[in-house]
Amino acid sequence: MTAMTPPLLETRSLGKIYLNDDVETPVLFDVSLAITKGEFVAIMGPSGSGKSTLMHILGFLDTHTSGDFLFQGEQTQAFDDDALARIRATRVSFVFQAFNLLPRTTVFDNVLLPLLYHPTIPTSEREARTNKAIAAVGLTDRATFFSSQLSGGQKQRVAIARALVTDPEVIFADEPTGNLDSASGAAVMEALQKLNDAGHTIILVTHESETAAHAKRIIRLHDGRVVEDTTSFKRRVANENTKLK
Amino acid sequence: MNSNDLLRTALRGLRTNRARAAMTMLGIVIGVASVALMLSLGRSFQSYILTQIDRFGTNTIDIFPVGLEKFGGNLDSLTLDDARAVARLSTVRSVAPVIVVGKPVRFEDEERSPMVMGTTREIFGNYGLELEAGRLLDAHDDDSTRFVTVLAADTARELFGDIDPVGRRVDIGGFSFTVVGVLKGMGSLLLQDLDSMVYVPFNVARSITAQKHVTYITLKAAADPQLAKQDILSLLRQRHRIRNPENDPDKDDVIVRSAEQVTSIVQSVTLGLTVFLGLVAAISLIVGGIGIMNIMLASVTERTREIGLRKAVGARHRDILWQFLCEAVSLTAFGGAVGLLFGTGMGWMLTRVASRFLGEVPFALSPVGAILALVMAAGTGLVFGVFPARKAARLSPMEALRYE
Structure with missing residues (x-):
């Protein structure tokens, strides 16, 4: 990265206050961070720390209430609903803890879904792309199964296939292993790892250290504030130092 | 999302919940069937009466004393x-x-x-x-x-x-x-x-x-x-x-009436009657439309997470709006077609039954009425689908995804 290229995602003193029936609930305070292309970031913190909210803002699912959020150096406040929808369709995608697959719908159609809303990928490419994404998570033999016929691990791999079918720059994963046993969780993390190796930026929200260990950088939140932001290299050095003591 | 995708998505939405779709459609089926029945019966009886008059020829004229038509009038004139x-x-x-x-x-x-x-x-x-x-x-x-x-x-x-x-x-x-x-x-x-x-x-x-x-x-x-x-x-x-x-x-003290005149009276009376009965039947379409609205509203609530997901993967406000509108209109248009067949079939059967007592009653299908009934059905879907569809489209992706 040269000094001329702005970070992919950048926040400056970002804050978020939820307003429910005139009751203000502040969730994020003064969050400043920059994430560059190709990073594998884990956002950690106890529940209620604001980690999911931060991810939703970074993923254009939610909006901030103060500070700045820049996408490739561009202020996102100027984006209208359609522009945000377009970014969600083309640049980012999500893997949710609860999988969020369409019920009574096949694996193929679930993975195909984002392509229906993609503004530039032609209809003729849909089938090939969908099959490729399903193959990438090793579920080709399950393509015609209904989502209800799959195990939890398989469902999450379908969700990953759905997230990569549009070939987005950033894939957000919100507790992707939260509902899975350890073997399935490991398979899911392996799939995300591969995507990161292929150049996708991965932003993961988790409270499990084991899951976070896959990330090259950990951002730790507590009560809506960033309390730690370290790369795995720094962490290793810190760990080594602790051991030496 | 192109129109082809839109229709397929809407139809899939309906297919995944067949029982509900069928029950929702029932109101429209009954509404359109009754409109179609009334219009086709009106036309059938009109053409029955006109055929009868035609047998006389339109140049037949009857002269009768007013007493034959007006109570208390002179019968001997x-x-x-x-x-x-x-x-x-x-x-x-x-x-x-x-x-x-x-x-x-x-x-x-x-x-x-x-x-x-x-x-x-x-x-x-x-x-x-x-x-x-x-x-x-x-x-x-x-x-x-x-x-x-x-x-x-x-x-x-x-x-x-x-x-x-x-x-x-x-x-x-x-x-x-x-x-x-x-x-x-x-x-x-x-x-x-x-x-x-x-x-x-x-x-x-x-x-x-x-x-x-x-x-x-x-x-x-x-x-x-x-x-x-x-x-x-x-x-x-x-x-x-x-x-x-x-x-x-x-x-x-006499009435001179030509068959031509009778023809025009019959035409205006049956037209008036058909329109009146058609309007009464149309009320059931409105009731059917309210049913559609209720079910679509329930469907929006039930599918909040799906809406959230669609928005998360890039669906725009209007994609969701059109999807739900398209579901409502497909439902009512299909229900309208079924109702049309049903109502027309009933009309045919009734004219067959009437033929046994009145002599040949020709079955007349009103193409304008048929198209009108279908348009009204689809229009019902459009009108009563707007509110639920807007509700769905306005959901914020985050709120929708969080919905339990």
């Missing part, structure tokens, strides 16, 4: 001399005076009460009556006051059964008549059964009833029925000494 005077007009032809003889008809032990009409041979041509056996009445029967009679099909069958009536004698009000002819079955005309009639010579009817006036006069216009009507009216006003330059029907 027409005389044989009136009929003769009318017959001399150049604008009319085939004038037949009619005296209705209110007497029963008997053959051996069988007694019936058909309408006994004393008239001249012209009536057969005017009403399009055809002979099955024997001969019709002729001028000679009238001039010589012969006690002969021609029976309509049903009367002949009821009185004689398998026996050939021609040449046999029947008793009409205590007088003995020789049957000279039997008519072909004609069905009914404007709810009057043409097959339960007995025809006797006019002069015979006059002598046995001792009636001076005639019950009514039937004739054909030589050319323009309007012109003939005018001529008849002015002649009869002159003969009855009625001054009525302003053509006020209340001042006349």
Whole structure:
């Protein structure tokens, strides 16, 4: 990265206050961070720390209430609903803890879904792309199964296939292993790892250290504030130092 | 999202919940079926009545005393001399005076009460009556006051059964008549059964009833029925000494009615009736539409997470709006098509049933009505789908995804 290229995602003193029936609930305070292309970031913190909210803002699912959020150096406040929808369709995608697959719908159609809303990928490419994404998570033999016929691990791999079918720059994963046993969780993390190796930026929200260990950088939140932001290299050095003591 | 995707997504949305879709559709099916039924019945009966009138020919004109139509009106205002005077007009032809003889008809032990009409041979041509056996009445029967009679099909069958009536004698009000002819079955005309009639010579009817006036006069216009009507009216006003330059029907003591006029009355009455019944049926469409709205609202709530997901993967406000609208319209359009088939089928069945009692009632499908019913059904989906669809489209992706 040269000094001329702005970070992919950048926040400056970002804050978020939820307003429910005139009751203000502040969730994020003064969050400043920059994430560059190709990073594998884990956002950690106890529940209620604001980690999911931060991810939703970074993923254009939610909006901030103060500070700045820049996408490739561009202020996102100027984006209208359609522009945000377009970014969600083309640049980012999500893997949710609860999988969020369409019920009574096949694996193929679930993975195909984002392509229906993609503004530039032609209809003729849909089938090939969908099959490729399903193959990438090793579920080709399950393509015609209904989502209800799959195990939890398989469902999450379908969700990953759905997230990569549009070939987005950033894939957000919100507790992707939260509902899975350890073997399935490991398979899911392996799939995300591969995507990161292929150049996708991965932003993961988790409270499990084991899951976070896959990330090259950990951002730790507590009560809506960033309390730690370290790369795995720094962490290793810190760990080594602790051991030496 | 292109329109093809939109339709497929909407149809898939409906397919994944067939039972609910079917129940929602039921309201529309019933609504459209009743609209289609009313419109097709209206048209069928209109064309039934018009076909009947056509058998007369539109140039048939009837003259009758106001008392036949207005309660308390004069029943005696027409005389044989009136009929003769009318017959001399150049604008009319085939004038037949009619005296209705209110007497029963008997053959051996069988007694019936058909309408006994004393008239001249012209009536057969005017009403399009055809002979099955024997001969019709002729001028000679009238001039010589012969006690002969021609029976309509049903009367002949009821009185004689398998026996050939021609040449046999029947008793009409205590007088003995020789049957000279039997008519072909004609069905009914404007709810009057043409097959339960007995025809006797006019002069015979006059002598046995001792009636001076005639019950009514039937004739054909030589050319323009309007012109003939005018001529008849002015002649009869002159003969009855009625001054009525302003053509006020209340001042006349007779009514002159052409089949043409009856046709237009029938048309406007059935049209009015069809529109009225169609509107009543349309109310059920509105009820069906409210049903659609309720179910779609429930569906939006139930599918909140799906909406959230679709938005998370890039669906725009309008993609969701159109998806739900498209679901509602597909539902109502399909329901409308089913209802149309159902209503039309019912209409067909009812005309078949009616045909058994009224003579052939042709089944008429109203293409305008069919299209109207379908458009109304789809429109119902559109109108009542807007609110739930907007509700769905306005959900924020985050709130929708979090929805439990």
